[in-house]
Amino acid sequence: MKAVIMAGGKGTRLRPLTSNLPKPMVPLLGRPCMEYIIDLLKKHGITEIAVTLQYLPKAIKNYFGDGSEFGVNIVYFDETTPLGTAGSVKNCEEFLDERFIVISGDALTDFNLQRAMDFHEISKASSTIVLHQVENPLEYGVVMTDENGRIVRFLEKPTWSEVFSDTVNTGIYILEPSVLTKFERNVEFDFSKDLFPMLLSEGSKMAGYIAEGYWSDIGSLEVYRQTQFDMLDGKVEIDIKAHQLTPGLFVEEDVKIEDLSSIQPPTFIGRGTYVEKGSQLGGYTILGRHNMVKEGAILCRSIFWDHNYLGLKSEFNGVTVCRRSFIEEGSQLFEGVIMGDDCRIGANSHIKPGVKIWPDKDVDANSTVHTSLIWGARAAKSLFGAHSIKGIPNIDITPDFATRLASAMATVFKTGGTVGLSACSHPFSQLIKLAMMTGLQASGVHTIDFGTTISAATRFGVRVNQADGGIHISTDEGKDGFATIEVLDHLGIPISKSVERKIENSYWQEDFVRETVNKLGNNRFNPTVAEDYIAALKREIIVDKVSSSRFTLVLDYNSMVLGTTAMSLLSSLGCKIIQIRSTDQGDFSELIETVKKNRADLGIRLDKDARNYTFVTDEGKVISNDLTIALHLLIHSRSSKTVPFQLGIPVSAPKEIEFLAQKLSTKVIRTKESPREMMEVAREQKFQPLFDGLYSMVKVIGFLAENGLVLSQTLRGLPSFHMARQAVFCDWKNKGKVMRMMMEETKGKQVELLDGIKVYDQDGWVLIMPDIELPHFRVITQGASKEIASLLAQNYVEKIQKYQMV
Template sequence: MKAVIMAGGKGTRLRPLTVHTPKPMVPLLNRPCMEYTIHLLKRHGITDIAVTLQYLPDAIRSYFGDGSRFGVSLTYFEEATPLGTAGSVKNCAEFLDDRFLVISGDTLTDIDLTEAVRFHERNGALATLILTRVETPLEFGVVMTDESGRITRFLEKPSWAEVFSDTVNTGMYVFEPEVLSYIEEDREVDFSKELFPAFLDAALPLFGHIAEGYWSDIGSLDVYRQTQADMLDGRVRVEIDAREIAPRIFLENHVRIDSSVRLEGPVYIGENVHLQAGVSVGAYSVLGSHSVICAGTRLGQSILWENSYIGQRAELTGAILGRNVSVGPCVLLGEGAVIGDRCRIGAKAVVKDGVKVWPHKEIEECANVHTSLIYGTKQSKRLFGGNGIKGLANVEITPEFVTRLAAAYAYLLKPGSKIALSACAHPFAQLLKHSVMTSLCSSGIDTIDIGISIAPVNRYAVRQFHCQGGIHIHMDESAEEKQVVIQFVDQLGLPVSRDWERKIENACWQETYVRSLHHLGYLHVEHQVQETYTRELLEQIDAALIRRRGFNLLIECEPRFLPAFLAPLFGALGVTALYGAVAEGVGRHGVDLAVRLHKNGEQFELFTDTGERLTPEQLMALQLLACRGQRRQIGLPVSAPEEMEQLARRMQVEVVRTKLSPRAMMEVSPDERFHPLFDAVFSLVCILAHLSREKQPLSQLTAQLPACHMDKTTVFCPWAWKGKVMRKMLEEHKGQQLELVDGIKVYDAHGWVLILPDTEHSHVNIISQGVTAESASTLAALFARRIAEFQSR
């Protein structure tokens, strides 16, 4: 049997370590990662191996040669242009004449490949995916199988709401040669995104083998550290090519250690390493070959590649150093610091926690380095939450951060693209907007500044000026500490897709920004967007009808911008608006209704003429009624009550059940410039028109709305347990009526329950609907208890 090792990975999330090193050549315990893959194949009797190359191919060829040194035969296939996972295997077609195995050269595993091949044979499979279970499945392909092992569903890099299992694709496959006939030549084709979904659609025999054993996809610096710790702890069955001189202390040949050196296992020390007097090497440290550690230096949980030089009395804690790095005396490298190849750190310099230094940089003596060189500080890999990027003002979201964020975004756009910018009236939000503007223009992107505004107007401007996207910044002051929210929209004015969120996150993570003096972007200031928005909004409704009714409203909103923005609109509609706090009392002002407008302009709360606040379900029902005749189709989340769907049908509006994300709901009707569920001003005006038609006060109209019995609660659930909890929940309710649009929706005779892992916090959301309020509450409590029990097993 033959195998294909996919070895074309760049390892962008491992930068700066992989700037000059392809990911399969990243060392694990002083050996390239791919070497362990070759040993695994050989252990299972597979010695005839094809290797696909793309990024820095000569580094792999020069080390492994023809494979004879490792007891195997290697044949290389290089891609002139990226062909994707499936395309790269198709590129080896001339080599593959029988059943074959595909495996990644940049993962570490001891999974039993022979048992996987037996499983494939027993089931008569065309393709078998080797699966494993992981704690956090977000960065992998989640796979669901039936009792026989046949794959029933496949989700590539799901959101938490799509995590129906903790069983994921390892990127290892057993294929019959016929698989190659389904892959087009000389075209970029991906197994997970294209080929496997096509196999599912065609009902071809696609199986999943859930394997026991260790598997690590070395996709991040944290995982890179942890993988080597696992190797030192003996958690993975691999050959460690060194002497174990004491429990979990491994030394290669010709190591020189002074008698005063202190070693705390587990540690790994490569060939020709010299540890001078008084050196202390703490647990989980790995020292590459030919490194010199000078007297009095302390190392803890640090990983050094070959030819490192560490001066006297330096201190490294949790740092990673690339090849040929020189660290001067008395240097302090903080937790998580990463130093690229051939860097020089001057004496007494301090490199703070988490700082990354790209290759060939020099840090002067006594320097205090608190930001990465040269691209900026490391940011969290997951930037986006449920509705944009959110963080503490001037702590997590700073001008420096948004400058880098905008540069990363610009890197993904074509030069000369136009981006609409806006922010709320808060001075800090405006300051951030200018930082974004400067960064975009310096990256060759044209910006259209629409000034102080709200998110719906930003979305409108994107379409009005044919922009490629938009960014809106506003302050969320609902919590004790002020937070900033940054929203990105695409060329249709819709929130960017999760795919684009990942691209932006990866660009920040990789810190690959491009700026040039040859092409700078232009700044355009547009002052008439709000007037155009208001004029088109008025064309959507019967303004004369509202004028005849003559409403008096109490409006609670931010005081600096919204009153001025609303004044022309209310003037055109003959609406008298009083601005004040709803808590002062609706009755005291004698108004027809009261509105609390959220600062972002997307959501609002409504109060009747008697002062009663509408529930979210009542408000949604009223919004649906108010858009009667304006649209043929609307997206409602799976969490919306069944009564909303029935109400829409009576109005001859088609309902499409969607995920809870704003984009999912809005893209059902992408051509609409105003969305009733995400444009508070438009929705309010439509409700005024509806009240005018019905000739009833809001309190009477509310009493006629359908009754919905809902309950919502949250259950604490660590991130590492979410995938397992969802799998157990799915297994427990197998055979019942389920809906898997977003999370797991379970139906029974008393109603339904939606179990939805939170995307931003360590808990699971539970939303239920019952025939009575009591049954809704009982359902939510029952499922909350089960989720807690799953975690205690």
């Protein structure tokens, strides 16, 4: 069998480690990552190897040559333009005249490849994907197989609600040469996105082999470090080509250590390195070749490549330093510092945690460096949560962060584009808005200042002004509140996940556009957006009918700008308004009591931007979100509109909603729970009924006034349903395992995998949803009665708890 090692990756997320080095050449305990892959192939009798190249190919060719020094025969295939994973292998087609294995040159594994090859032979598949179970499947392609190992579904880089298994694609494939005939040469074509889905749709037999052992896809700086610590701990079966002086202390030849007692294992020290007396090497220190460690230097959990000078009494804790850097005496480098090649750090300098220093940078003596120099590549959690960016004001979200974030957004909105911005009345929100306007304009993007308003008005303003996107900033009132940044597309709905990833990549890499002074973006002020929004809302109803009905409403809100907007709207409709501001947003008792006491026609609670809202009827009944959907279908079925009304409803909505929509000649489309997905369905509507509390309030008031109805009577004509909802804690590392075991549990049952795992049985259905932002699952059920729904929910809560203990 022959092999293809894919070695063309740039390793963008590993920068600055990969600024001057291709990702497969990044060293692991002194040897390039790809060398361990060659060792693995040779161990399994595979010595005829093709290597695909694109980024800095000479570094790989110069090191490995024709492969004879490593006991193999290597043939190189260069890409002049990106061809994708499958396209690059197609480029080697004339070499691949027999069954072959594809493997990445920038991952570390000790899988038994022979077992995978035997499985492929027995399965008679055209292609076999080697799979592995991981704790966090989000960065990989999840693959689902049946009981015979035949692949039935792919999910490339899923969200937590799409993680139906913790079994992922390792990028190791065993293929028959015939699969390469399925697509053309010299076109960009990917295995996971293009070829495998195509083979699956054609009915071609594809197998998935679940491999045991160690596998690490070195895709981030944190994983790069941890992989080497795992090697020192013996978690991966590889050959560390060094002498073990004492247990856990690996030393190559020609190393000079003046005081062996100052070294704490596990530690690796490369050839030609000199460790002076009085220095201290803590556990998980990794020194490459020809490093100088001066007296009094303290090293702990740190990685140094080759030819570095670590000065007198310098300190390193949790850092990674590339090649040929000179760090003078008394300097301190803290957790997460990454330094590229050929840098110089002056004496007594302090490099703060998380700072990235690109190659060829000088830091003056006695300096304190707080931010990355020139470029930074930060492998961290995602910026975006479920639908926005949220953080603690002036800690997570700062003016500096906002400016850089806006610069990253400019790569998506493009030079010459226009973005509308707004903020709530909180001074911090106003400050962040100004910072983001600065970042956008510096990148050549024009801005429209919508002033102080709510996000629904901003969504409206983006559409009316035909902007390319929008940004709304809000800050919770009170000292412990969060700041939130919502990013909208040209339709005024949240940007897609793919756009979020583009912004995140640009932000972490600081790959920003800085325009020349004659191409800077300009700003114009449009303070009437809130007024225009209110006027547009009023055009949705017959105002005279509402005014003459003497409608009484209890308004419960927790934001000044929202209160001002709502009061202005309701006053112009001639409503009697009773205001309250409940301190506990989970308790409706004050709102219910106020509605009853004042014999109000309606009560409504609005969150800070009216994105979330809850109605209370004239009888004091709290209306659930599901019943609110049904109410909207009823109201809009009687509205004569040129645009047919359709609504995106979440997968958790009761089945009766679809029956009701059919009865009322409206249309509903099941979507994921994501606000973006639901809003996308209603993109042709002027307003978003399920995410605009003021619009929803106006439509309900108008409907009741125009038809002479009261809300409690109206709801009696709508279907009833019995739902239960519970949350159950689950550690992040167990989420993928729980989803896999849940899928195994549901085999043979009717299952829907639109979002989370939805299981149907004779008692109703249950939806198991891993939360995107919190370490828990949400369990949502519908049953023939409230008791059945509750029992069904509790049953699955207990299953989730049990699976975590396995």
